[in-house]
Amino acid sequence: MNRPLLGTSASEIGIDRADREPIQQQIARQIRALVLSGRLKPQAKLPSTRALSEELDVARATVVEAYEQLLSEGYIETRTGSGTRVAPVLPEALLTAPVKAAPFKAHRADQRRQPAKPFRSGLVDWENFPHDEWGRLVGRVWRNPSIALLEHNDAFGWLPLREAIARHLFEWRGISCDAADVIVTAGAMDAFDLISRAVLSPGDRVWMEEPGYPTARRVFSLGGVATIPVPVDGDGLSVAKGRDKAPDARAAFVTPARQYPTGVTMPLARRLELLDWAAEADAIVIEDDYDSEYRYVGRPLPALMSLGGTARVIYSGTFSKVFSPLLRLGFLVVPHGLTSRFREERLSHGSPPSLMAQPALAEFIASGAFAIHIRRMRRIYANRRAALLNALKPGDGTLYTLDASPAGLTLLLRLPASADDVALTHTLAEAGVEVHPLSADYAGRRKEQGLVLSFAGFAEKDLEASARNLMGVLSR
């Protein structure tokens, strides 16, 4: 290793010809370090490229390249007549910013695994998920990807997936739609945000179910829309009450297949009443259909959109409950006349969802594996629900009642008006039971009391143990 003097400074540059770092980079790096450490002062003269190349015994072009690098970084400058000098502006801010030795602390503690406990929401069963099939499919797609994927630029998503979704919706939800009207989204929040921007304007009024899905209410509110809480009765959102409160609303957001959080199914008569109002008011009905494939008695109900209402119904679906929340994929079916507005919004704002899962998911649905998965999980979830219902069976002294709609991935345990479901949620959390308070799903002041229990992600014995735990706390 040579250690010649660098010009008039006492510093040294070492060249290691065995190192994988190219020589010009070794030179530039060491001069940079000399400048940053203050050993080469601002305006200090550097040796000419010829002189330094001779000193270091390297090609002159190598030194030229190193100098060019430092020049472009602003560490040195060249003036005609005065040669190469260290740049004059090297303020303290730069000189005192030491490079830390260990700049990245692993914050594993933040994410240390806390095993999920019943009845945490947002989980699906992981033991029975077809990991092998899914992993093989994803791997196969990306080991030998179509160049069409690279050149893909349809803001509505990967066409084969949109076709597979259209076919699934026809078979499972009675919806007759065209792949051209299907938009792949990055999940429900992305979908609501897109709807908000494409068809709602700030100041518009939107009927929201009371109680209802708080995320939907928040996303629409953030878009500047006035959300109008409309009470839910035994048939779902009360159209009569909606007409009283805001007859001229621009849209109604409903979960007709299984109202969140009450579990109520909107019967045909109410659906038609809602569509009648929408036609009169020239309003849009947003149908959020988040887990309707999981119906344990009878067939899944046809979607509201299937009632000939494709001109003013926007249908929102998600793969988070029926398949896996990890994909963060959902979809919208929009009236054909609105697709261009949705496309404009998609292009101008936000990011279309990742393509990573889309081709594999398209194949998974088209091959029939998706339908098999749903049927299989339906049996498993039906058993879990039955086990939980059985474990929670109200006795003579119990104060709660259980919603018994034979569908979905949650149960609603209703409490008397005197209960405080938020305080109870905290008490239960201390006892190791995670629940969601019903009152949190109300926008207005009049709130009913209850606990929403998500059972999808847990084995029967865990559900039973947590149910006993829950009943123990409730009996106190």
Next chain:
Amino acid sequence: MNRPLLGTSASEIGIDRADREPIQQQIARQIRALVLSGRLKPQAKLPSTRALSEELDVARATVVEAYEQLLSEGYIETRTGSGTRVAPVLPEALLTAPVKAAPFKAHRADQRRQPAKPFRSGLVDWENFPHDEWGRLVGRVWRNPSIALLEHNDAFGWLPLREAIARHLFEWRGISCDAADVIVTAGAMDAFDLISRAVLSPGDRVWMEEPGYPTARRVFSLGGVATIPVPVDGDGLSVAKGRDKAPDARAAFVTPARQYPTGVTMPLARRLELLDWAAEADAIVIEDDYDSEYRYVGRPLPALMSLGGTARVIYSGTFSKVFSPLLRLGFLVVPHGLTSRFREERLSHGSPPSLMAQPALAEFIASGAFAIHIRRMRRIYANRRAALLNALKPGDGTLYTLDASPAGLTLLLRLPASADDVALTHTLAEAGVEVHPLSADYAGRRKEQGLVLSFAGFAEKDLEASARNLMGVLSR
């Protein structure tokens, strides 16, 4: 197959015991069809469950289940004393909505593959992409996924990926940051949108490079921010001009490593001048570092954020250029004091990016495969750039000049002020050459003329052929 009479109607219900469709569903489906076809009229009386079960020779419970299904769908109703009847409200809308036989047209024509031609932007090389390694990695992650992935709920992204990004930034960009301050985003638009919501308010003024990246300008404008075009000179954004136009701006958006679209690198003196202004004005500097790993002479320049400016610099990076645009993944490094505001925004709005690619990408970076990929692609892209530069070498008669910054994935071909680069873009498109007009990257009226050529996705011979084609059009 039995074909008994259904009550008083002449219609028939057929039961096929060999069918995979459960019998109660066969019954419900056929009654539904009779209602929808009008053969069972509104208010028509249905047989009792006992009578129908005897007629069909099935268990009474089976008929009860079928009726319950139809009841919950609203097709029929039960009144004490009058038995089960078809629901009275079955308006025309429903009765005339025929189920289409072929509901999904394949819109393949829309997406029929048009092979990309030089110099389309947004592509990376696909031939040399490590498909095998990447596909195997992705497949392995998902065949045997950690349950931590299912239970993952950090809005900032998968921690191992954030750690890998922090390490990469330290090694390649001189940035010393903590994984806790890294936010995985769904690409640049998502990142700019998040910045806009977390640290800018409607009415805030933001310096934007002129010419500059139109997408960034658009996303900030949509957030209600006033974007102030600040001219770019040979050292990048002119801080002096910015001070003239909007000294009290809240933020400056810059691409210091390689200004888009001019290719200019911001030297150290200008960087420090910018940071000085930001400190005085209490402003934020948004450093968009989109392809700085691809520098063909010397090492990549350290990032602006590395200049001790972590308290007021937000760094934005993306995997779209340096790896693959299909992931739609990028990242932000934000000042530690701002992380809680970013977290709030992430939780309240939009969707965090998909987890599908994150675990595999974390492993790909941590294993060193990512650095190998970048070095390999750097050689390939350097050759492509050299071939294109050579093919376009201006002769005595040519009117254009070539930006020669030895970095990035685009070349800027500057045209005289008398040219019309938009018209030229159309003419070239007809000749099969895709370019981007420089004038489109200006917000103000004073626009320079030029063509932005993206060379990353094309083989040398294709670049040379398109360059000849381009020169042929220019010489006319």
